[in-house]
Amino acid sequence: MPDVTPQPFTTRPELVGTVGMVASTHWLASQSGMALLEAGGNAFDAAVAAGLVLHVVEPHLNGLGGDVPVIGCTAGSGEPFVLSGQGTAPALATPEAFEDLGVDLIPGTGLLPAVVPGAFGTWMDLLARYGTKHVRDVLAPAIGYALDGHPLLPQAAATIARVADLFTEHWPTSSAVYLPDGHAPAPTERFRNVALGRTLERLAAAADAAGPDREAGIEAARAAFYEGFVAEEVDRFVRTTSVMDATGRPHAGLLRYDDLAGWRVREERAATAELAGRTIAKTGPWGQGPALLQQLTVLAGMDLADTRPGSAELVHTVVESAKLAYADRDAWYGDPDHTDVPLATLLSGPYADARRRLIGSDASDELRPGSPDGREPRLPARVLAEVERSRAAAGDTGPAPRRRTAGTGEPTFALGEDAPSSGATGPGTDPAVAGDGLTRGDTCHLDVVDRYGNVVSVTPSGGWLQSSPVVPALGFALPTRAQMFWVERGLPSSITPGARPRTTLSPTLVLRDGVAELACGTPGGDQQDQWQLPFLLRHLVYGMGIQEAIDAPTWHTTHLVSSFDPRDIELRGLHAEERLGPDVLAELRRRGHAVTVTGPWSLGRLSAVGTRPDGMLRGAATPRGIQAYAVGR
Numbered sequence: 001m002p003d004v005t006p007q008p009f010t011t012r013p014e015l016v017g018t019v020g021m022v023a024s025t026h027w028l029a030s031q032s033g034m035a036l037l038e039a040g041g042n043a044f045d046a047a048v049a050a051g052l053v054l055h056v057v058e059p060h061l062n063g064l065g066g067d068v069p070v071i072g073c074t075a076g077s078g079e080p081f082v083l084s085g086q087g088t089a090p091a092l093a094t095p096e097a098f099e100d101l102g103v104d105l106i107p108g109t110g111l112l113p114a115v116v117p118g119a120f121g122t123w124m125d126l127l128a129r130y131g132t133k134h135v136r137d138v139l140a141p142a143i144g145y146a147l148d149g150h151p152l153l154p155q156a157a158a159t160i161a162r163v164a165d166l167f168t169e170h171w172p173t174s175s176a177v178y179l180p181d182g183h184a185p186a187p188t189e190r191f192r193n194v195a196l197g198r199t200l201e202r203l204a205a206a207a208d209a210a211g212p213d214r215e216a217g218i219e220a221a222r223a224a225f226y227e228g229f230v231a232e233e234v235d236r237f238v239r240t241t242s243v244m245d246a247t248g249r250p251h252a253g254l255l256r257y258d259d260l261a262g263w264r265v266r267e268e269r270a271a272t273a274e275l276a277g278r279t280i281a282k283t284g285p286w287g288q289g290p291a292l293l294q295q296l297t298v299l300a301g302m303d304l305a306d307t308r309p310g311s312a313e314l315v316h317t318v319v320e321s322a323k324l325a326y327a328d329r330d331a332w333y334g335d336p337d338h339t340d341v342p343l344a345t346l347l348s349g350p351y352a353d354a355r356r357r358l359i360g361s362d363a364s365d366e367l368r369p370g371s372p373d374g375r376e377p378r379l380p381a382r383v384l385a386e387v388e389r390s391r392a393a394a395g396d397t398g399p400a401p402r403r404r405t406a407g408t409g410e411p412t413f414a415l416g417e418d419a420p421s422s423g424a425t426g427p428g429t430d431p432a433v434a435g436d437g438l439t440r441g442d443t444c445h446l447d448v449v450d451r452y453g454n455v456v457s458v459t460p461s462g463g464w465l466q467s468s469p470v471v472p473a474l475g476f477a478l479p480t481r482a483q484m485f486w487v488e489r490g491l492p493s494s495i496t497p498g499a500r501p502r503t504t505l506s507p508t509l510v511l512r513d514g515v516a517e518l519a520c521g522t523p524g525g526d527q528q529d530q531w532q533l534p535f536l537l538r539h540l541v542y543g544m545g546i547q548e549a550i551d552a553p554t555w556h557t558t559h560l561v562s563s564f565d566p567r568d569i570e571l572r573g574l575h576a577e578e579r580l581g582p583d584v585l586a587e588l589r590r591r592g593h594a595v596t597v598t599g600p601w602s603l604g605r606l607s608a609v610g611t612r613p614d615g616m617l618r619g620a621a622t623p624r625g626i627q628a629y630a631v632g633r
Contacts, residue, residue, distance in 0.1 A: 011623040012630075014547035016612075021619030021632035022046055023607035024446035025061070025523060028150060029053040030621075030631045032141040033448055036133065043454035044072065044130040045138060047446060048123045051460050052142035054444045055119065055476070056196065057150045059178075060159040061523065062444045063463025064196065064476040065117040069283050069505045070126055071270060071519075075453035078514030080281040084266040085122030086500045087115040089482055092254040093497055098487045103247060105382070106483045106495065108565030109467050110245025111238050111253030113482035115501065116263045119460060120203070120230075124222040125265040130454070134214050135207035135221045139200050146197030146475075153627060154187035156465075163466045170244040171469040173237075174477070178465060195475030202229065231260040233473045243469050246565055255478065270509070273297050273347055276540040278517065281509040285333040285341040286500040288563075292508070292529035294325040297352035298359075299537075309534075309542050310553060310580055312587035318537075319557045319574055319593065320359045322530055324368060326560035331369030331377035334492030335500040341492065345372035363572050363592035364559075365391070380486050383561050383569065390571045443505065443523035447609040449516075449617055455609070457507035457519035459528070483565045504528055504563050510536070510610070518546070518610035522622075524603075526563055530556035531604035547620035550606045553579035570594070577603055 015021060020043070022033035033050030037043075047070075055064045068085035093115075098106060106113050127138060160167075161184040167175035177193055178184070185191050206224035207217035224230065238253035245251055270281035273293035280296060282289030298321045307314040332341055345351050351372060358368060367387055369377035443461035448454075462479035470477050484502055485495035493502045506528045510518035518539075522531050531554055538549035558573030574593040576585060579600045589595050605628055607621040619630035 008545060008548040009551060010545070010547040011551050012547060012620070014545050015619040015630050015632050017617050017633045018451060019617075019633050020046070020448070020450045021609040021617045021630060022050060022446070022448050023609050023619045023621045023628070023630035024050055024054065025444045025605055025607065025625075025628045026054060026057050026153075027627065027629040028057050028145065029446060030629045033446065034631045035141070036138065037450055039137075041133050041137070042131065042452065043448040043450040043456050044126050045133040046450070047448045047456045047458055048127050048131060049138040049141055050446050050448070051123060051458055052139060052200070053145060054446065054460050056142050056145045056193065058153065058156065058444050059193070059465045060156045061442050061464065062460040063465065064120060064199070065471070065478045066119045066460060066462030067117070067479055067481060067503065067505065068119040068122040068458060068460045069287055069503070069507060070122060070456065070458050071281060071283060071507045071509045072130065072454070072456035073509060073511065073516035074130060078511070080270040080509050080511065080516070082268045082270050082283050083122050083125055084268055084283070084286065084500065085118040086286060086503055086505075087118035087479060087481065088259070088263060088498050088500050089115055089485065089495060090254040090256060090259045091497045092256065093482060093495055095487050095489055095495055097254060098495065101251065104487050105565060105567065106485055106487060107246035108480055108483040110243050110251055110480070111241065111255075111468060111478065112245055112251040113480040114238060114253045114255045114468060114478040115481045116255065116259050117463060117479055118263070118265070119463070120225045121222055121263065122265050124218050128215055128218045129267070135217050136204045139204045143197055143200045143204065146193050146200060149190040149192040151188040152185050152191035155625070155627075157185055157187040157189070159466055160184045166244070173470045173472040174465065176472065177470050177475060193475050195470075195473065197475070199230065199474045199476070226260045226263060230474060231257050233471055234260060234478065237471045238478070241469075253478070271343060271347065275300060275536065277512065278540055279511040280536070281511065282506065284336060285343055286335045286502055287506055288329055288333065288502070288504050288526070288529060289506040289508070290333070290343060290347065291325040291329045292506065292533055293347055294328060294352070294355075295321045295529075295533055297347060297349065298324065298356045301352060301356050304537065304541050309538050309544070310584065312584045312591070314537075315555055315576070315580070315584065315588060316363070316591055316593070317359065318533060319555070320364060322533075322557050323364060323559050324355050324358060324370070326526070327367050327369040328377075330367075330383065330561040331379050332372070332492055333502045335496075335502070338496050338499040339492040342372040342375065346370075361591065363574075365571050365592075378491060379561075380488050380491055382486075382488070382567065386569050387571065390569060443525070443528075445507070445521040445523055445605070445607055447519040447521065447607055449519065449609040449611060449619075451617070453516065453611060455509065455516040455519045455611070457509055457521050459505040459507045459521050459523070461505050461523070484563050502563075506532070508532055510540070516611070518608060520606060520608035522604050522606040524605070526560055527556040527603070531606060535606055535608070546608045546610065546618060550608065550620050550622050553577040553600070554603050555580065556603065575603065577601070
């Protein structure tokens with residue numbers, strides 16, 4: 001009899017091999033990382049090389065001046081580590097400084113929201129602690145693509161075209177790089193960023209000049225960035241330049257040389273939770289990763305075996321648990337060096353039990369942060385006013401209002417990571433370009449596993465070409481993460497000199513019996529953990545392969561405080577790929593969700609790598625956006 005067992009649906013094969021696997025949001029980065037593995041490097045060497053290439057080939061999604069949270073595990077250690085590659089607020093960034101400028105909401109663009117760029121220092125730290133290669137080895141691919149050129153992604157070309165007027169009228173240093181010959185480059189055109197290439201070459205040369213000692217070379221490159229020519233150029237540009245930003249007015253920045261010179265990467269323990277016999281590891285509450293862990297602790301007390309992947313019951317339950325977790329994120333998370341985050345209680349079983357009892361059969365229209373240890377939660381006054389305004393606009397019963405965009409009176413330009421397009425229609429649709437024509441930033445992601453069992457997951461972001469003007473002597477833009485702080489005082493995420501903004505960047509590591517089994521992640525701002533959670537459920541609970549779990553239709557809620565300027569909210573908002581099916585979507589509406597149906601391949605850009613129980617390596621990447629690839633052998 002022929003085998004009639006239904007075969008899983010995948011758009012691509014799940015890769016299986018023994019030498020190594022690299023998966024990222026761009027094929028050139030994936031192959032560059034694989035080249036390091038082929039040359040005898042380990043997973044950490046490969047991640048650094050791939051990440052630096054992402055800075056060059058996805059400039060609308062990240063940059064050398066951005067930020068890089070890392071979570072990894074060395075072979076046999078059983079203990080995941082986190083590198084906090086998030087730059088801190090400048091010493092001058094006080095509430096008074098913004099109030100004196102008449103700014104009550106930190107803009108998402110320009111120089112005013114710039115924080116210390118953490119990416120390069122984090123790559124060097126990862127290389128020094130866990131890698132084996134020299135600086136020039138890992139910088140060479142990125143230098144080549146910057147100086148010799150790369151095929152400009154259609155999404156990057158579209159982003160540049162949408163901000164061309166802004167560049168021409170207000171940001172001439174960006175115009176010089178991204179509008180060669182005075183016009184936006186065409187999709188797949190050979191594109192060079194010579195200034196960036198020269199910066200990378202100078203960093204490599206600084207390492208070479210330190211001599212043959214690998215660690216001395218790494219330190220020399222780091223010092224050249226944070227205490228040498230890069231820091232000097234950043235200080236000069238930010239101190240002497242005022243540019244138009246999302247307030248509709250020009251401002252100079254607050255970042256200074258001393259902010260860069262005093263910054264160092266932090267290695268920390270991961271926050272963890274349990275699911276299906278695995279340990280899920282995330283960053284601390286300076287990122288949003290613990291929100292996924294909070295959801296897991298709530299869902300672990302439910303009988304998920306009674307639900308089906310993609311069923312209305314599962315989607316509803318996951319969305320309602322997300323609302324609770326993100327309400328806690330918005331009320332409690334921040335840099336634990338500067339605020340008391342009750343993370344142990346938020347991740348505890350008794351707290352999850354209490355939160356689980358709040359989930360009903362209908363969609364909640366409330367923001368319900370909890371009271372860990374009996375403490376009263378506090379949300380920003382602006383958020384509470386927005387909730388009341390949203391309820392009034394919806395008549396408290398009608399469809400949730402659409403998200404607003406900043407009304408600056410200036411040409412609309414990117415505000416940072418934001419919701420993907422609701423007009424996307426296929427796997428090739430750019431999640432960073434909305435159906436309404438607005439340009440929005442996003443993020444990158446990469447995962448690597450090597451033959452030895454070293455695993456690392458990284459989510460590079462920030463320094464978007466459309467969010468801050470190019471520092472002319474360096475060829476890259478600065479990170480605008482200060483937009484994630486509040487000017488209002490007394491909040492866990494109030495603007496504080498030296499504090500890390502509470503970001504959305506959220507790589508994931510999965511361990512089984514103390515062995516790293518899987519690394520995964522996705523771009524997507526507030527949606528990152530919301531897209532990862534269904535993937536983890538499909539793979540760990542329902543038994544799907546990682547490519548099948550990535551390809552399955554997904555969803556997210558917008559019933560949360562946006563982490564990005566203009567910090568809006570969409571009560572009961574639920575965005576779902578149409579492949580969930582009309583019956584499921586109708587049932588979700590019946591339960592009170594304000595459903596926005598998106599294109600069939602519009603949400604998430606997940607990638608994943610890991611090790612099977614038999615020791616074979618595996619890798620997978622999403623078809624959404626038609627640029628992510630997994631490679632390996």
